[in-house]
Amino acid sequence: AQSVTQLDSQVPVFEEAPVELRCNYSSSVSVYLFWYVQYPNQGLQLLLKYLSGSTLVESINGFEAEFNKSQTSFHLRKPSVHISDTAEYFCAVLLSGSSNTGKLIFGQGTTLQVKP
């Protein structure tokens, strides 16, 4: 069965340090990949997505993620985090065969805790 695994449930990091949030998926078909961010008691906001083309995608607030097909990964990185990046981050996969229904498969989430 297809699945998404976020390898770390919590990632503590000091302000201005780099961070990587890991995401691996299992699928034998083509996929679209997403990272969402959730601040406390709010809905999910799209951070970035990979649909096709360049395997490195960037967000407007300094995050980037790289699609690695051979390793079935889509890790999220930021070279220097801010206190305001403290949130929960979700990796999600849309199987190409499910593009009609739009059914996403979500990872369990990673809580990024940025310390001063």
Added chain:
Amino acid sequence: DGGITQSPKYLFRKEGQNVTLSCEQNLNHDAMYWYRQDPGQGLRLIYYSQIVNDFQKGDIAEGYSVSREKKESFPLTVTSAQKNPTAFYLCASRSREGGETQYFGPGTRLLVL
């Protein structure tokens, strides 16, 4: 402003009671989704609808019901058959015309009295 609204923000349910969560969107999206979020479990799909007057069960539909009478609205009813309803409920929508991205509402937190 275009977006998705959910109401109420907090909802309390008594034993044996049915409660309805509202989800409205003005994005002109065809598809709408309901998710349940529990700590450490990510999001799980309850129901989804791709078009008015049609909807399908997701992975955890038992104890829930939905309707889709209008394109803009996709209410979720948590019935008394749902024995563990305490969770954060999120509604999302998506354009079917070449749109892979789902956009989420602010959520409703359901608590049991």
